[in-house]
Amino acid sequence: MLRSGQQYLDSLRDGRVLYIGDERVDDIPGHPAFDKVAATYARLYDLKAAPENAERLSYEEDGGRHSMYWMRPRSQADLERRTSAHRFITEFSYGLLGRSPDATASNITGMAMKPEVLAEAEGGFPDHLMALWRRLRDEDLFLTYAIVPPPAARNPEFYQTQGIPSPTLKVTSEDADGVTLNGMKFLATSAAVANEVIVGNILPLAPDQKAESITCVIPFNLPGMTLWSRKPIARDSGPEFEAPLSWRFDESDCVLLFEDVHVPWDKVIVHNNTALSRDIFIKTASHVLSNHQSIVRLHSKLRFVAGVASLVTKATNANAIPAVRETLARIASFEATFGALVDGQIYSHERFSDDFVLYARRYVYAGLLWSAEHHSELLDTVRELMGGGVFQFPASIDILRDTELRRQFETYWATKDYASAERMKLFQLAWDLVGSPHSSRLQSYEKFFIGPVFSVLNYNFINAPWDELEGLAVDLMADYDVPDFGPDIQQD
Numbered sequence: 001m002l003r004s005g006q007q008y009l010d011s012l013r014d015g016r017v018l019y020i021g022d023e024r025v026d027d028i029p030g031h032p033a034f035d036k037v038a039a040t041y042a043r044l045y046d047l048k049a050a051p052e053n054a055e056r057l058s059y060e061e062d063g064g065r066h067s068m069y070w071m072r073p074r075s076q077a078d079l080e081r082r083t084s085a086h087r088f089i090t091e092f093s094y095g096l097l098g099r100s101p102d103a104t105a106s107n108i109t110g111m112a113m114k115p116e117v118l119a120e121a122e123g124g125f126p127d128h129l130m131a132l133w134r135r136l137r138d139e140d141l142f143l144t145y146a147i148v149p150p151p152a153a154r155n156p157e158f159y160q161t162q163g164i165p166s167p168t169l170k171v172t173s174e175d176a177d178g179v180t181l182n183g184m185k186f187l188a189t190s191a192a193v194a195n196e197v198i199v200g201n202i203l204p205l206a207p208d209q210k211a212e213s214i215t216c217v218i219p220f221n222l223p224g225m226t227l228w229s230r231k232p233i234a235r236d237s238g239p240e241f242e243a244p245l246s247w248r249f250d251e252s253d254c255v256l257l258f259e260d261v262h263v264p265w266d267k268v269i270v271h272n273n274t275a276l277s278r279d280i281f282i283k284t285a286s287h288v289l290s291n292h293q294s295i296v297r298l299h300s301k302l303r304f305v306a307g308v309a310s311l312v313t314k315a316t317n318a319n320a321i322p323a324v325r326e327t328l329a330r331i332a333s334f335e336a337t338f339g340a341l342v343d344g345q346i347y348s349h350e351r352f353s354d355d356f357v358l359y360a361r362r363y364v365y366a367g368l369l370w371s372a373e374h375h376s377e378l379l380d381t382v383r384e385l386m387g388g389g390v391f392q393f394p395a396s397i398d399i400l401r402d403t404e405l406r407r408q409f410e411t412y413w414a415t416k417d418y419a420s421a422e423r424m425k426l427f428q429l430a431w432d433l434v435g436s437p438h439s440s441r442l443q444s445y446e447k448f449f450i451g452p453v454f455s456v457l458n459y460n461f462i463n464a465p466w467d468e469l470e471g472l473a474v475d476l477m478a479d480y481d482v483p484d485f486g487p488d489i490q491q492d
């Protein structure tokens with residue numbers, strides 16, 4: 001089934017307990033912190049359900065029509081179809097929605113491409129996984145994930161020496177019906193506007209952390225579960241004209257707190273197996289399939305950044321200066337590199353199993369590393385191109401309400417090519433991309449959404465074909481000899 005925007009909005013009124021500070025939010029789609037991003041997603045659900053987009057955004061399986069991102073790819077053509085659907089969604093958000101519905105859906109779809117990983121280990125529940133994936137697909141649900149412990153909780157010695165329990169989420173008891181969870185999980189992007197969440201572990205656990213290895217897929221309204229929102233940006237960012245990106249794309253981030261939350265067994269995928277709780281992301285197709293979406297998104301974002309940068313230089317009349325052109329050329333080259341990375345992931349795809357194929361994982365991890373290390377630098381370059389221009393504009397476009405202020409604004413702020421308000425519109429948009437609170441949150445997102453940089457470096461290291469690469473040098477050296485200078489020099 002493909003949900004309408006209205007069905008999606010209605011699904012968010014599920015009784016979940018969400019706090020902004022001490023304010024309890026009852027009506028998510030009606031609250032000023034979340035109404036605008038919920039409306040953005042509702043538009044996306046409507047676009048997805050529209051008949052003219054059916055071929056691009058959905059596919060048929062088991063007698064039903066489903067969103068494309070639930071599809072398990074069996075051929076290069078399937079990979080292309082998935083990428084095209086991601087492309088539609090990421091262009092819709094200019095690459096600014098990190099955890100759109102196609103992101104984490106790809107995680108569980110990737111797991112469903114290799115449920116054997118769960119079957120082959122103690123504490124894995126492959127049948128639950130497949131039933132969960134089918135239900136999420138059939139009901140067209142919006143899934144996110146919270147798969148790291150809260151900061152500081154990774155230091156168990158601290159809690160032992162202080163004699164207090166570690167706050168990280170763990171199973172505290174189990175019965176015939178399921179497990180009981182207590183603790184915190186960090187940090188679920190889109191939690192305020194999604195339907196369900198994968199709770200699990202992407203970072204390795206020590207063997208004695210079995211109780212923390214719990215991995216489950218649950219709705220947000222289980223009794224005892226609360227969502228603690230970070231400070232919302234959209235609510236305080238002013239009118240759309242002044243912060244159009246904050247307005248549309250403040251996707252929300254929440255810490256999840258569990259106090260005696262009972263999770264039925266059929267929602268549990270892993271229990272009491274520390275290695276397996278990470279392996280289900282890494283040894284299945286989960287991590288690569290979902291992070292291909294991240295690379296498509298980053299390409300959409302780079303397209304947008306390049307466009308904004310170019311417009312800004314036109315508005316400042318700096319676009320013809322050779323040094324500025326070179327800066328734009330560098331941005332364009334990054335954009336083109338990401339375009340090639342997306343295509344390369346398809347055309348150099350790997351056979352994942354007898355049934356399925358997968359995007360080229362090394363190209364996925366290369367793109368993730370580049371963006372974690374260079375995204376902020378790129379935005380800083382655009383900020384430099386803007387000069388101090390944004391601070392030249394009045395505090396608010398409200399000045400247009402006053403006839404005299406309007407006259408002055410339209411007289412003194414206009415340039416040869418731009419009316420005053422149009423120039424202000426462009427600079428407000430650019431600032432929302434590179435300098436606003438929304439931009440700042442996104443800079444942290446791009447650094448950390450896949451985990452810390454050292455983990456991204458690790459994925460690049462472990463997937464590199466070192467034997468093959470070293471072999472190049474070894475073979476070349478085999479082609480020539482150490483010079484023969486005659487008999488060894490005699491030692492006295």
Ligand SMILES: Cc1cc2nc3c(=O)[nH]c(=O)nc-3n(C[C@H](O)[C@H](O)[C@H](O)COP(=O)(O)OP(=O)(O)OC[C@H]3O[C@@H](n4cnc5c(N)ncnc54)[C@H](O)[C@@H]3O)c2cc1C
Pocket residue numbers: 099144145146147148150151152186187188189190253441444445448449450451452453454
């Ligand atoms: C905006 C945003 C959205 C997020 N969304 C999600 C989400 O949807 N789902 C989810 O599960 N998580 C999400 N996260 C959490 C993210 O996974 C973590 O922030 C990330 O794993 C880093 O963990 P940490 O924040 O606890 O940093 P810390 O572990 O406290 O690390 C702080 C710094 O120290 C460095 N550091 C720590 N240990 C080492 C080490 N051993 N070697 C080298 N350097 C080290 C880190 O690289 C980092 O720079 C999000 C984070 C942000 C900022």
